[in-house]
Amino acid sequence: MPWLELTGLISGLLCVWLLIRQNIWTFPIGLLYSVVSVLVFSQERLYADVLLNAYYVLMNGYGWYYWLYGGGQRTPGTLPVTFTPPRIRWALIVLVAAATLAMGWFLDTRTNADLPYWDSATTTMSFAAMWMTARKYIDNWVVWLVVDVIATGMYTYKGIDFYAVLYGVYLIMAVMGWRAWKRAMSPASSSA
Secondary structure (H helix, E strand, C coil): CHHHHHHHHHHHHHHHHHHHCCCCCHHHHHHHHHHHHHHHHHHCCCHHHHHHHHHHHHHHHHHHHHHHHCCCCCCCCCCCCECCCHHHHHHHHHHHHHHHHHHHHHHHHHCCCCCHHHHHHHHHHHHHHHHHHHCCECCHHHHHHHHHHHHHHHHHHHCCHHHHHHHHHHHHHHHHHHHHHHHHCCHHHHCC
């Protein structure tokens, strides 16, 4: 259904554009994008992506709340951009690697999934990146960049053209996001 893919393309671009600007409306637009993506990826038998977008529905709600009230901020809606603490960063790397192997093996041996390990890699990295985004950790943009490279190739191979274009544009937007968030960081936290 090309109209679903087109809806995903438009809402996905808008969502990331708003995220780059640290605009809270990124989260409701992200909800639309996630629901549409569940439908598209179900049809294409990319089951890890279906799971991922169901997770995005939940994380968009969490991110919306956290950006407004989380992080111990004194004034609602003033969550600062920071780096991921090293201990958390290493835990995420180990979890992503283990989850990629486990999910890839499961999808490869128990389902009719296409590209099970590549699909699992983008999914598990995206789980981590979305959580990092909700916490306003700037490193999320690096993880998204890696996801975007792999996903662009995967969707091109599968013939999901609108999503291949979307993830190609996300590559550029990830660089833009890193730069914008880096400028927004306080001098003390940007030298960490």
